[in-house]
Amino acid sequence: xxxxxxxxxxxxxxxxxxxxxxxxxxxxxxxxxxxxxxxxxxxxxxxxxxxxxxxxxxxxxxxxxxxxxxxxxxxxxxxx
Amino acid sequence: xxxxxxxxxxxxxxxxxxxxxxxxxxxxxxxxxxxxxxxxxxxxxxxxxxxxxxxxxxxxxxxxxxxxxxxxxxxxxxxxxxxxxxxxxxxxxxxxxxxxxxxxxxxxxxxxxxxxxxxxxxxxxxxxxxxxxxxxxxxxxxxxxxxxxxxxxxxxxxxxxxxxxxxxxxxxxxxxxxxxxxxxxxxxxxxxxxxxxxxxxxxxxxxxxxxxxxxxxxxxxxxxxxxxxxxxxxxxxxxxxxxxxxxxxxxxxxxxxxxxxxxxxxxxxxxxxxxxxxxxxxxxxxxxxxxxxxxxxxxxxxxxxxxxxxxxxxxxxxxxxxxxxxxxxxxxxxxxxxxxxxxxxx
Amino acid sequence: xxxxxxxxxxxxxxxxxxxxxxxxxxxxxxxxxxxxxxxxxxxxxxxxxxxxxxxxxxxxxxxxxxxxxxxxxxxxxxxxxxxxxxxxxxxxxxxxxxxxxxxxxxxxxxxxxxxxxxxxxxxxxxxxxxxxxxxxxxxxxxxxxxxxxxxxxxxxxxxxxxxxxxxxxxxxxxxxxxxxxxxxxxxxxxxxxxxxxxxxxxxxxxxxxxxxxxxxxxxxxxxxxxxxxxxxxxxxxxxxxxxxxxxxxxxxxxxxxxxxxxxxxxxxxxxxxxxxxxxxxxxxxxxxxxxxxxxxxxxxxxxxxxxxxxxxxxxxxxxxxxxxxxxxxxxxxxxxxxxxxxxxxxxxxxxxxxxxxxxxxxxxxxxxxxxxxxxxxxxxxxxxxxxxxxxxxxxxxxxxxxxxxxxxxxxxxxxxxxxxxxxxxxxxxxxxxxxxxxxxxxxxxxxxxxxxxxx
Ligand SMILES: Cc1ncc(COP(=O)(O)O)c(C=O)c1O
Numbered sequence: 043x044x045x046x047x048x049x050x051x052x053x054x055x056x057x058x059x060x061x062x063x064x065x066x067x068x069x070x071x072x073x074x075x076x077x078x079x080x081x082x083x084x085x086x087x088x089x090x091x092x093x094x095x096x097x098x099x100x101x102x103x104x105x106x107x108x109x110x111x112x113x114x115x116x117x118x119x120x121x122x
Numbered sequence: 123x124x125x126x127x128x129x130x131x132x133x134x135x136x137x138x139x140x141x142x143x144x145x146x147x148x149x150x151x152x153x154x155x156x157x158x159x160x161x162x163x164x165x166x167x168x169x170x171x172x173x174x175x176x177x178x179x180x181x182x183x184x185x186x187x188x189x190x191x192x193x194x195x196x197x198x199x200x201x202x203x204x205x206x207x208x209x210x211x212x213x214x215x216x217x218x219x220x221x222x223x224x225x226x227x228x229x230x231x232x233x234x235x236x237x238x239x240x241x242x243x244x245x246x247x248x249x250x251x252x253x254x255x256x257x258x259x260x261x262x263x264x265x266x267x268x269x270x271x272x273x274x275x276x277x278x279x280x281x282x283x284x285x286x287x288x289x290x291x292x293x294x295x296x297x298x299x300x301x302x303x304x305x306x307x308x309x310x311x312x313x314x315x316x317x318x319x320x321x322x323x324x325x326x327x328x329x330x331x332x333x334x335x336x337x338x339x340x341x342x343x344x345x346x347x348x349x350x351x352x353x354x355x356x357x358x359x360x361x362x363x364x365x366x367x368x369x370x371x372x373x374x375x376x377x378x379x380x381x382x383x384x385x386x387x388x389x390x391x392x393x394x395x396x397x398x399x400x401x402x403x404x405x406x407x408x409x410x411x412x413x414x415x416x417x418x419x420x421x422x423x424x425x426x427x428x429x430x431x432x433x434x435x436x437x438x439x440x441x442x443x444x445x446x447x448x449x450x451x452x453x454x455x456x457x458x459x460x461x462x463x464x465x466x467x468x
Numbered sequence: 469x470x471x472x473x474x475x476x477x478x479x480x481x482x483x484x485x486x487x488x489x490x491x492x493x494x495x496x497x498x499x500x501x502x503x504x505x506x507x508x509x510x511x512x513x514x515x516x517x518x519x520x521x522x523x524x525x526x527x528x529x530x531x532x533x534x535x536x537x538x539x540x541x542x543x544x545x546x547x548x549x550x551x552x553x554x555x556x557x558x559x560x561x562x563x564x565x566x567x568x569x570x571x572x573x574x575x576x577x578x579x580x581x582x583x584x585x586x587x588x589x590x591x592x593x594x595x596x597x598x599x600x601x602x603x604x605x606x607x608x609x610x611x612x613x614x615x616x617x618x619x620x621x622x623x624x625x626x627x628x629x630x631x632x633x634x635x636x637x638x639x640x641x642x643x644x645x646x647x648x649x650x651x652x653x654x655x656x657x658x659x660x661x662x663x664x665x666x667x668x669x670x671x672x673x674x675x676x677x678x679x680x681x682x683x684x685x686x687x688x689x690x691x692x693x694x695x696x697x698x699x700x701x702x703x704x705x706x707x708x709x710x711x712x713x714x715x716x717x718x719x720x721x722x723x724x725x726x727x728x729x730x731x732x733x734x735x736x737x738x739x740x741x742x743x744x745x746x747x748x749x750x751x752x753x754x755x756x757x758x759x760x761x762x763x764x765x766x767x768x769x770x771x772x773x774x775x776x777x778x779x780x781x782x783x784x785x786x787x788x789x790x791x792x793x794x795x796x797x798x799x800x801x802x803x804x805x806x807x808x809x810x811x812x813x814x815x816x817x818x819x820x821x822x823x824x825x826x827x828x829x830x831x832x833x834x835x836x837x838x839x840x841x842x843x844x845x846x847x848x849x850x851x852x853x854x855x856x857x858x859x860x861x862x863x864x865x866x867x868x869x870x871x872x873x874x875x876x877x878x879x880x881x882x883x884x885x886x887x888x889x890x891x892x893x894x895x896x897x898x899x900x901x902x903x904x905x906x907x908x909x910x911x912x913x914x915x916x917x918x919x920x921x922x923x
Pocket of ligand 1: 571594688
């Protein structure tokens with residue numbers, strides 16, 4: 043997962059460019075946070091915990107959303 | 123005097139170009155007008171966003187077809203944060219919105235110079251009959267269709283080949299039913315209903331770009347002939363012409379309807395017979411051609427609108443050539459990224 | 469204090485979709501927390517989801533506007549409430565209270581109008597299928613009958629013979645008013661001479677008198693000009709009838725077709741700017757009438773507007789049951805109402821509002837209904853922020869042709885309520901339950917014993 047993610051160009055405003063494919067993406071504020079955490083190598087569960095600590099969201103919902111976010115990254119070919 | 127900040131749309135200078143860049147260049151070329159061009163874009167890939175020598179500042183706009191107030195709010199935001207004295211909308215699909223909001227915008231000191239809604243509706247292909255009658259031009263037979271049954275019936279009536287046209291944009295000459303079907307589906311997918319089916323009339327296609335002052339006078343008319351067009355039917359090379367029958371018809375049009383604002387007048391000329399093909403209530407994509415021969419209509423529009431002196435109308439010469447060409451721009455992602463994340467460039 | 473949460477979202481930028489503000493959802497999102505002052509939560513809490521909600525205030529406003537648009541321009545106007553558009557009893561009753569006659573196109577609709585207390589003389593009976601018994605009743609009760617075809621003329625002649633008196637009828641015509649496709653399957657064609665032939669046939673039969681003309685051009689007519697051509701042709705034909713056969717025209721029925729502010733799929737402009745106002749339609753029609761009718765003659769003008777009077781008064785509240793991501797990455801939602809309730813979603817793109825503010829980026833989303841069929845999609849491309857389960861969508865306008873064409877397929881049909889002008893809420897159709905589905909069924913006794921449990 044890490045390898046592909048680390049190659050992405052990610053701006054502080056949530057603009058993401060995949061130099062390998064030429065595709066561009068946009069992430070929301072929390073999406074940016076999750077993406078950066080993934081790029082640092084954090085595990086999904088760890089990321090969900092940190093979301094639940096920072097935001098008004100139940101851990102269970104955060105887990106589901108992070109999993110969904112990762113699935114989206116995968117469907118866009120950003121992770122393998 | 124501080125520069126006028128003039129918003130304009132259609133800065134999509136692509137293979138089927140919007141009129142915006144030509145209008146922007148015209149404004150910049152009037153030596154006595156101080157203008158900052160504000161590009162109003164609908165997609166982060168419109169070339170104008172990247173052409174900083176023509177467009178000073180650009181904003182991504184909500185689609186006008188979304189309805190509601192978002193569009194208006196966005197214009198007011200631009201006015202507050204950057205400044206906006208006037209908007210010249212260049213895309214058919216947004217015109218009715220601007221027309222509807224002209225008063226509201228004027229109340230907030232954003233000027234427009236547009237036809238009324240009633241005048242705008244005249245461009246409806248079924249209203250062409252009325253215009254043609256009133257200014258004594260001929261009209262090719264025309265049907266507006268909203269389904270396949272109608273299309274087939276229209277083709278039966280008019281006989282192949284026929285012109286198949288979108289309700290806002292695009293026109294295709296079709297020689298076979300399958301071809302017409304394909305075009306029909308393309309047009310519906312892009313521009314919706316109705317689709318216009320028109321008898322093909324032969325002759326020379328002559329077009330006029332003009333500007334009406336709203337009181338029955340024109341502020342400039344330039345006639346051209348398209349020498350070659352792209353696969354999409356867009357002018358590639360052209361030549362100025364002075365066909366009195368056509369120029370007079372355009373003048374009658376302005377007088378009869380007290381036309382206000384820019385327009386494009388398309389005719390098919392066959393000896394003495396002038397067929398009216400289309401009236402577009404905005405600048406055409408080749409407006410810069412007129413500027414290039416000395417009739418700078420966008421600048422005249424702005425001058426008229428803001429009560430500035432209007433130079434005498436120059437005579438233009440027939441036989442001036444228009445050559446469109448391609449050109450490439452290489453840039454980094456910064457502007458694109460700004461367009462995506464902030465909705466404005468730079 | 470923790471920060472407010474938004475779902476993490478990633479979207480791919482695609483040319484044509486690279487607009488910060490989304491295609492249909494403006495950056496100001498559309499939130500609707502109430503309908504005429506009654507909270508969406510309260511409505512669903514009390515009556516369940518999905519739920520049809522009608523606004524009495526809007527119904528009255530639409531009627532008033534259209535009626536005054538026409539009656540201030542022409543002295544003899546009658547509205548015939550087009551039952552098929554929405555024949556919920558409460559809606560019909562309100563229309564009748566406001567002064568509408570009933571316009572019906574089947575024996576069922578005729579019976580319904582009579583059951584609601586509408587006298588025969590205030591019913592316009594149209595449609596291609598009028599069974600003999602229905603015709604007999606309509607004649608006996610003095611209804612206005614617009615004949616669709618020759619066989620109906622034969623039937624009516626027999627009825628006339630039975631009664632021993634002549635019967636007054638109207639002829640339904642179809643004509644070229646510049647509308648494609650022409651609705652040529654109803655009535656007699658004008659241009660081909662079919663209509664004149666029919667009149668001749670009627671005259672020769674000696675039992676029927678033509679006293680009115682009817683023509684319904686189609687639905688959702690986006691221009692006023694076809695009505696002008698329609699009036700010119702109808703009045704022209706009426707003049708011929710009078711001159712040739714001595715039939716005097718008492719009424720002109722122009723049908724319906726006036727658009728509502730719904731958004732036809734594939735039409736680029738939103739209805740507020742794409743459509744002429746009701747005053748413009750009225751003006752066109754009134755002018756055409758005054759140009760063509762002999763001075764001082766004002767035959768009754770019947771209008772059968774359907775969608776224009778009810779569409780905008782109807783909402784459907786639906787609830788998000790699931791959020792999913794399709795294989796290609798597209799965001800999709802499953803809601804509890806689909807094409808079973810919103811048949812017109814094949815042609816119209818509804819306005820979708822949310823019952824609450826939702827943070828986060830808009831995504832290109834698909835909204836599916838609950839049916840087990842691929843075609844059950846309410847919207848295949850709408851920009852929505854990430855929606856949690858339980859979020860309510862308020863779809864509008866849905867007042868025309870949805871209630872009447874809704875189908876009971878694997879789901880119950882929901883309740884319909886009317887919000888009154890003072891905020892009172894009346895149930896005007898109860899939600900269905902199993903008894904509605906089984907009540908008319910008969911299971912032969914030999915199948916009566918239920919399957920046994922166990923192997
Ligand atoms: C005979 C007749 N009258 C009236 C209507 C109502 O039409 P609308 O809802 O377009 O006004 C219809 C609709 O099909 C119709 O068939």
